[in-house]
Amino acid sequence: MQTRFTTEQLADRDIAASEPILRKCVHCGFCTATCPTYVLLGDELDGPRGRIYLIKDMLENSRPATREVVRHLDRCLSCLACMTTCPSGVHYQHLIDHARGYIERTYRRPWRERVLRALLAKVLPYPRRLRIAVAAAAALHGAARRLPALAERLERRAPASWRAMARLAAYDAPPRAAPESRAGAVSRSRGRVALLAGCAQSVLTPRTEAACVRLIERAGFETVVIDGCCGALVHHLGRATETRTFAAALLERIAAERRRGGLSAVIVDASGCGTHLKDFGHLFRDDPELAESARELSGLTRDITEWLDELERAQPSPATEASDRASAPHGVTVAYHSACSMQHGQRLDPIPRRLLERAGFEVREIPDGHLCCGSAGTYNILQPQLAAELRERKLANIRGTGARLVATGNVGCIVQLAGAGIPVVHTAELLDWSAGGPAPM
Numbered sequence: 001m002q003t004r005f006t007t008e009q010l011a012d013r014d015i016a017a018s019e020p021i022l023r024k025c026v027h028c029g030f031c032t033a034t035c036p037t038y039v040l041l042g043d044e045l046d047g048p049r050g051r052i053y054l055i056k057d058m059l060e061n062s063r064p065a066t067r068e069v070v071r072h073l074d075r076c077l078s079c080l081a082c083m084t085t086c087p088s089g090v091h092y093q094h095l096i097d098h099a100r101g102y103i104e105r106t107y108r109r110p111w112r113e114r115v116l117r118a119l120l121a122k123v124l125p126y127p128r129r130l131r132i133a134v135a136a137a138a139a140l141h142g143a144a145r146r147l148p149a150l151a152e153r154l155e156r157r158a159p160a161s162w163r164a165m166a167r168l169a170a171y172d173a174p175p176r177a178a179p180e181s182r183a184g185a186v187s188r189s190r191g192r193v194a195l196l197a198g199c200a201q202s203v204l205t206p207r208t209e210a211a212c213v214r215l216i217e218r219a220g221f222e223t224v225v226i227d228g229c230c231g232a233l234v235h236h237l238g239r240a241t242e243t244r245t246f247a248a249a250l251l252e253r254i255a256a257e258r259r260r261g262g263l264s265a266v267i268v269d270a271s272g273c274g275t276h277l278k279d280f281g282h283l284f285r286d287d288p289e290l291a292e293s294a295r296e297l298s299g300l301t302r303d304i305t306e307w308l309d310e311l312e313r314a315q316p317s318p319a320t321e322a323s324d325r326a327s328a329p330h331g332v333t334v335a336y337h338s339a340c341s342m343q344h345g346q347r348l349d350p351i352p353r354r355l356l357e358r359a360g361f362e363v364r365e366i367p368d369g370h371l372c373c374g375s376a377g378t379y380n381i382l383q384p385q386l387a388a389e390l391r392e393r394k395l396a397n398i399r400g401t402g403a404r405l406v407a408t409g410n411v412g413c414i415v416q417l418a419g420a421g422i423p424v425v426h427t428a429e430l431l432d433w434s435a436g437g438p439a440p441m
């Protein structure tokens with residue numbers, strides 16, 4: 001695609017990064033067929049090619065974002081299915097990230113949207129605040145059960161986004177237990193790794209962290225749990241300053257642990273966060289102080305399944321031997337839902353399936369598995385109708401597999417698909433179960 005940026009415009013670091021991406025697009029449109037919003041809405045401007053045109057036009061003309069541009073770009077899930085499909089290697093992720101930041105700088109959203117987005121940015125990345133919000137939602141649901149007529153009236157009047165937020169906040173999170181090792185008497189002499197506790201995940205699905213600690217320690221490694229948000233959630237909201245602040249603080253915490261005792265890997269068990277961490281090199285590309293440590297962190301980052309798989313290929317560990325012997329999950333049918341950040345963001349698609357099969361599960365394919373479930377960070381709150389349609393499609397396809405449970409590698413998908421009568425668990429919980437950990441359901 002031809003571009004017409006001036007030398008002055010190209011002096012801007014973000015324009016300079018986006019220009020070669022735009023030039024790679026050859027308008028072929030292959031990406032539209034795999035774009036969930038194009039599949040739902042059938043509008044060229046709600047597909048990747050149309051969005052690329054909108055971004056190009058906005059940036060080339062240095063035009064503030066318009067209401068129409070914002071509508072189409074806000075509908076993008078950042079699922080990155082288009083990147084997997086694109087034969088020309090267009091890095092749509094960096095383009096849409098740039099556009100989201102540009103929108104935040106040049107467009108004044110209606111007040112309701114501003115309030116909602118600010119609320120999400122000020123609550124979700126902070127575990128203590130999120131825990132209070134979840135407790136408040138649980139109390140409200142309790143009250144609603146006692147006063148159903150009033151609750152129904154209020155629900156009818158509440159905007160769809162607020163209803164979606166209430167539904168997600170009422171997710172039945174299990175209480176958080178200290179992620180102490182239950183691996184038994186194992187040696188931890190093989191090295192030291194960091195496990196990212198994350199923000200929303202540590203509140204909503206704390207069992208994931210405990211399962212990961214057991215898997216890591218069974219494999220003979222010492223685990224250091226690193227608290228704090230990586231900034232992925234605010235990044236998707238286009239909030240550039242907060243994104244850098246969260247990311248820089250995390251870089252510092254990890255650097256401190258590396259100085260203290262060395263780390264052979266930084267393990268992430270929420271694939272949305274993993275995708276973001278692996279992109280830190282790009283985020284800090286022009287930062288003279290942080291560029292190098294950001295690149296190093298991106299290189300050290302592994303999804304928990306990716307790390308286990310690498311370990312097993314290098315040298316069969318006690319954990320894999322244990323899983324070979326385990327009988328608890330033998331033949332249990334699992335529909336594996338590959339989170340977008342896992343299959344499109346990190347391209348790790350076959351690994352979790354392989355590990356689950358080796359652990360004794362019968363893995364079933366979900367039809368249209370490349371399409372997002374509608375979670376996508378805060379998308380299910382900001383675009384509740386589209387997210388609900390995607391959820392229903394995904395659940396129908398899951399039910400069609402006849403599997404007993406669903407496994408996935410991202411907290412957002414677990415919460416999005418919960419409550420439909422089929423247990424949704426993290427892949428790590430199943431691998432831990434097969435190796436002697438507690439049954440996850």
Ligand code: SF4
Nearest residue numbers: 035076077079080082
């Ligand atoms: S990231 Fe997903 S929703 Fe956005 S344009 Fe690409 S395929 Fe469509």
Ligand code: SF4
Nearest residue numbers: 025026028029031086
């Ligand atoms: S598939 Fe790639 S090159 Fe083709 S239109 Fe989509 S982004 Fe452009």
